[in-house]
Amino acid sequence: MKKSSYEYKLNNVDSPNFYKNIFPYDEIPKINFNGVQIPKDLPENIYITDTTFRDGQQSMPPYTTEQIIRIFDYLHNLDNNSGIIKQTEFFLYTEKDRKAAQVCMERGYEFPEVTSWIRANKEDFKLVKQMGIKETGMLMSCSDYHIFKKLRKTRKETMDMYLGIVKEALDNGIRPRCHLEDITRADFYGFVVPLVNKLMELSKQSGIPIKIRACDTLGLGVSYSGVELPRSVQAIMYGLRNNCGVPSECIEWHGHNDFYAVVNNSTTAWLYGASAVNTSFLGIGERTGNCPLEAMIFEYGQIKGNTKNMKLEVITELSEYFKKEMEYAVPPRTPFVGKEFNVTRAGIHADGILKDEEIYNIFDTDKILGRPVVVAVNQYSGHAGIAAWINTYYRLKDEEKIDKWDTRIAKIKEWVDEQYKAGRTSIIGNDELELLVDKMLPDISQKKEERAS
Template sequence: MTAQPEFYRDQFPYSTPPRIVWDGTTVPTALPEDIFITDTTFRDGQQARPPYTVKQIADLFDFLHRLSGPRGIIRQSEFFLYSQKDRDAVYACMEKGYEFPEITAWIRAVKQDFALVKEMGIKETGILTSISDYHIFLKLGLTREEAMNQYLGIVEAALEAGIRPRCHLEDVTRADVPGMVIPFVQKLMELSRQSSIPVKVRLCDTMGLGVSYPGAALPRSVPALIHTLRSETGIDSSMLEWHGHNDFYKVLTNAASAWLYGAGGVNGTLLGFGERTGNTPIEAMLIEYMGMTGDTDVDLTVITEMAEYFGRELQYEVPPMTPFVGKQFNVTAAGIHADGLVKNEEIYNIFDTGKLLNRPLGVQVTDKAGAAGVAFWVNAHLPIPGGETIDKRHPGIQKMTAWVAEQYSDGRTTSLSDAELMEAAREFLPEYTKMLKV
């Protein structure tokens, strides 16, 4: 092993944004038959927000269980064990008796922590095994050989305790793949064969540097990284997991690419909470999973319940334009879009959000909504007899549209509330509002 660190300055100059280097090598896709999600809401997710209470953790664990569906798509959830509160939360979740997600631990890479894992009856734990020279030389002050020997000693201790180790290869997208990553994983696979205990590998894109582009070079190429590990070490897809961050807006694409090129698992958090820019959002990966597999057994309405819980119980307001969970994600403010939605919602809706997410389409009425936007709001909020719709050319809609425009004549910049619009409807469409309660 080299005594000098490899920092890949051609890709990571630091004085400029990272470079994407191309070697022209493309690798075949290898989507596993069984792909799944693992959760780190209570580990990485808690490092990016105020800590949850024991009750809140237990409630969120219920959501994870319900989102797992009958196939256990959310296979595992990892927990800290350091404090008494951490352990109380684990026990509260254990008492529920769920098969999925399985409770796993995350500990420091020190042998004495395995006693705590075993004492609590947890069968698997994550172990931090930093893999890039940035971490080995600059953070740990070790050589590659010293780091590898230290890591292998910890893994052996886990195996001796009868615990499945899951090695977290921190900063893998800045690591020397042929010189450090492959030799380390090869040794892990040998330990697994000797002990007859699975040794898992989590590929941690700690800085969000991974790219999914065909022909990109290692260590940043997600396809090449997954393919190389599988072909050079023999690791099974079920033992290989991806953990990404969103520093460069690539977290979802990289996670899906990890599946596509042979990783069985993708690790994420509810609402994407995680250090800095966050982790892969579990709710997004569930929809990606359904698109890749055709599985329709997941109850996606639980996603909406979960997001509402964060607002109600945790006072967290989801950014409004967040896909699937934000207040504005399927709300249009454009009159031309509203016109299409009135005719057929498939024209401008991504899928049946009313049925699948319990999130009916909405419209934001401003001076840009036009008669079509007003008509859409009216048809969504008023009891129209016989399931009919009111056309945008209806005299009452035209008068209400003129009223909307008038509200913005003095420089108003906020959208009209449902209460304001309902008062206008009572004035301009009394034949449809007379049955409504005040």
Template sequence: MIKFNNRTNLMEAIEFNYLLNDVKDPNLYRDVYPYDEIPKVTFNHTRVPIRMPDDIFITDTSFRDGQQSRAPYTVDQMVTLYEMLHRLGGPQGKIRQSEFFLYSKKDREAVYRCLELDYEFPEITAWIRANKDDFQLVHEMGLKETGILVSCSDYHIFKKLKMTRKEAFDHYLGIVKQALEVGIIPRCHLEDITRADFYGFVVPFAMALKSLSNESGVPIKVRACDTMGYGVTYPGAALPRSVQGIIFGLNHHAQIPSEQIEWHGHNDFYKAVNNSSNAWLYGASGVNCTMLGIGERTGNTPLEAMVFEYAQLKGTLDGMDPTVITEIASYYEHEIGYKVASNTPFVGKNFNVTRAGIHADGLLKNEEIYNIFDTDKFLNRPTLVSISAHSGLAGIAHWVNSYYQLKEEEAVDKNSALVCRLKRFVDQEFEQGRIGIMSDEELANYVEFLKSNGGVL
């Protein structure tokens, strides 16, 4: 069957017949994943069209995947962070959902307290073991949707589950039907999709889910899980590693609507953010993230990164409040005790700090020269200069203006008497063998000393 696509202005095939390939032996893609060598990126030079959905959004798994790599959050911490997610996502609910465990009394208490806030967004969803009792628990707690683990690579089907593809296929469909029977929207987590036989298992299974969705009228969701971070976005890259190939195949060949497709990435090869953005570009409405990227091994896609990816792709924040990102980072450091690496984009203490004197001179003349955007406006993080042996007069002048919030006519330049006095003080410190940077407190104390001895600010 063919149909005219109003978005592409082309006649396109929309009916496909992919059958489950029930192999006797697992396909482990040893040419791509030899294990005793670095994984290979292969190319078949097949390219698919960019088709970003009209509506794209972020979903959160900080309280599920994000808790699998750290000490569990307290109930109060989860509620506070959930409130922050609500404010960050804005009135349009660009952070659409947040996923919780339900197994412990503490997790359930956190869910109840978050539900009491009565926020439309993020919608609270669950992640459970795939059995009927757990579905009933989701229903009793008043949740509408839950994630279900449906591992799709032969690594998992044969080696972990000890099943054949046909057995796994039937088992998973049975679980999905159980969820539908108790009135729960299933979200099928296609674990390890970047090592799966895409057209031999993934697409036939996704097509079966689409049929169930059509029959039931329930929007069954599909989460494409790059469990090991193998996904790549290179043009012409071959499956199973091609992110665009996976998303296009789910959307076009399996006919899963964009709003029911979600990408879940890990950062093992430093590709989580790029892969998530690529998923948006090629047809997935949702990207699944964690705050600060906290998750198993190298972590998940950082939620704060996707806020700014969204703004860059759409040209607007659509009501999101990125200043909350700074609050989240501060809360993690001061209340939870999580150490954020100082050079982490958007949230690290040094992400918009310069130490080089020549860069500081540029900042002093016009901060746009060395700052990525107005970080004061969007993150409540004005540009800063760390004073070291290489900061120079310009760096010290910028520090004075930033620390004392001196604007326009009040601002000092690198030729001011105060800056020159501070420069001599800094030089003396490093001439005496100092290695580390000068702290704000040290510099401020010296300024107070100068003021008390007739100096001027």
């Protein structure tokens, strides 16, 4: 990408710019439009990076070494050497985390590559050198909220500090990944662009790529066209590509879900110039969470038309591991991983599924995720709902399927109706329905036993 000939210089202001016209704090944030239309710039190669062991872990009870290694193996199996899940990042502060990172490196997997995360100081950097890790992320807060209020420095002092730690990384042959924290509240052309231009100069001098991770720390990014900086995801990507000359393969987007926009913003970052989006499994992360890794796998598949040779059924296996081993409660209607994400209760939907599950199922969830479509039975299900439950629960195919007009279905329907006449309010459980099928349709139960054996 050709860099703009205009030279952006650091605006070392005496007083901070908090964009109070956009972020008044005592009101919800504002979206200002300027009408500028930015062209799409989808890179040829896009991929996913993972922060389950960094941003994800700090939002959960600390993971054990064994849990980290097991999850890492799951991520590798999910990627299946497709290179779509390209990297994952580790903390290095505790003996437990260092041991886990070491074991994962010793696995010898190409994907995901083990990287680290540190604060921008020399003491943290020593840990990276000791571990022999090839790439490290380093925190570079870039909004005046952080520069003036947290770091208590000037913009120039902050920039000099960041450049110093990057130089040390380069001197040691380590790839720096610069985490531009709070970029969606930062003075983009007064601080971000001058900083990134300096980083690109260092990259050119050293011959080592420097990655730029644009961090939407509070989920304030906006994906719509014609939005003003600093909130515009499109404009941020455009500026990094065109005003700083950052190659797409060196741009990542790291989003949060505070305003329900994390998936849209991440996809927009891809579409407008970033090769990578940063995610965590199940979206576990600070406050409302990070971008869910599983969501971006399906975004990738829709954009690229395939997911290469990924094993998407591992998404189901890993989510079950989090539920059982980590005791993590996944909301039941969470897309792709919730226990009810492909469950239908509406009678008219059940009738459609009875005729052909393509009518009301998003894709072949059984084939792709190992999650057959399920019909819940309640007072509204009717004959079709009960027949659909039997067909989906017992995985009956073609001529094996039970028709809603089967007289045995009517007997089960009578039992269900009596339950709700007696005041029941909950759905009919699978275990209850199994007993009814054992009694009314023993041939169906026999088929289930045969499949299990």
